[in-house]
Amino acid sequence: KGITINDLKKLTVTSGDGLYKDTYETNRYIYRGTKPDNYIKLDNDIWRIISIESDNTLKVIKENSVANIIYDPGYASSIAGLTNENSVEGTRWSSNSNDYCYRDNSTYYNGCNVWGSKTTMLDANGNNITKMPKEIGNPTTYNLPEKEAYINTYLNESYYATLSEDFKNKITTHSFNVGLVVYTSEQALNTDISQEKAYTWKGKIGLANITDYVKASTDSSCTKAYDGEQSPYPCKNGNFMFDSGSGWTMSIRSSSVPVAVWASLAYGRLSPGYGSYGNNNVIPVIYLSSDIKLNGSGTSGDPYTIR
Numbered sequence: 001k002g003i004t005i006n007d008l009k010k011l012t013v014t015s016g017d018g019l020y021k022d023t024y025e026t027n028r029y030i031y032r033g034t035k036p037d038n039y040i041k042l043d044n045d046i047w048r049i050i051s052i053e054s055d056n057t058l059k060v061i062k063e064n065s066v067a068n069i070i071y072d073p074g075y076a077s078s079i080a081g082l083t084n085e086n087s088v089e090g091t092r093w094s095s096n097s098n099d100y101c102y103r104d105n106s107t108y109y110n111g112c113n114v115w116g117s118k119t120t121m122l123d124a125n126g127n128n129i130t131k132m133p134k135e136i137g138n139p140t141t142y143n144l145p146e147k148e149a150y151i152n153t154y155l156n157e158s159y160y161a162t163l164s165e166d167f168k169n170k171i172t173t174h175s176f177n178v179g180l181v182v183y184t185s186e187q188a189l190n191t192d193i194s195q196e197k198a199y200t201w202k203g204k205i206g207l208a209n210i211t212d213y214v215k216a217s218t219d220s221s222c223t224k225a226y227d228g229e230q231s232p233y234p235c236k237n238g239n240f241m242f243d244s245g246s247g248w249t250m251s252i253r254s255s256s257v258p259v260a261v262w263a264s265l266a267y268g269r270l271s272p273g274y275g276s277y278g279n280n281n282v283i284p285v286i287y288l289s290s291d292i293k294l295n296g297s298g299t300s301g302d303p304y305t306i307r
Helices: 005-009 148-160 166-171 189-197 210-216 223-231 240-244
Strands: 018-022 029-032 039-042 045-054 058-062 067-069 121-123 174-177 198-205 249-255 261-266 270-274 280-282 285-288 304-307
Touching: 005 045, 029 210, 039 058, 045 210, 045 240, 067 148, 148 198, 148 280, 174 249, 189 210, 210 223, 210 240, 210 249, 210 261, 210 270, 223 270, 249 280
Parallel strands: 039 304
Antiparallel strands: 018 029, 029 045, 039 045, 045 058, 058 285, 067 280, 121 198, 174 198, 249 261, 261 270
């Protein structure tokens, strides 16, 4: 008859590697540890289950990167879509100070950190928004850009086009949290989470949140996003998500200059970096339907498969 989502929930643990009740978000379950039994095979690729969401969907992340690219083009990016290096054509740059992706003549433009556009960004209740603040604590809002982030377009057009029709049918359109997270030692994880949830984007393919990485660690010293930025980077310990290497996240760093995005780095640091400062791995995240049934045991040798 297969394994249901409710069957998975019965496999919770309270120590070591495995599935835990999420103590921060009601009716949510998360996988933690170095090698929990959360392997799932989709077509011929291995993915890892991050969580069972409160709506019973499975949030899963690909085990390996699908590209190594910038998050969004900046003034000196040399990629497809730009006519030449040191050009603003093809970027989301704006000379209008009322725009979210504004750059004045004295500021080097390092891409724009907002994930979506004025037609796809949503508030916490799923209502479309056309303006958004650049930083927490400043009520000023700015016009969102016309275009999606470069990495968003890559995942939902270029990468999506490479998937089989069977695989595409397994992906559930879902809300992703894309809010601003303050970079400070004074902020607890529950605040990091609420800030991520303040803005959303609904679609097929996204990235992990910075709080997903924090929660996946079993190191008691990893208690918030800021901890992972500080040496010796405890959030890398007891954390299956670092097996995937470095990668961009969907979590924006709150700042008056909207260029920084949280990322996980290969040596274990969680760091807000410029969206076009350098390439980073792109590790897709998707949601699977709540009514799926699974075969297998979830181990690396016997990963779950969808019946």
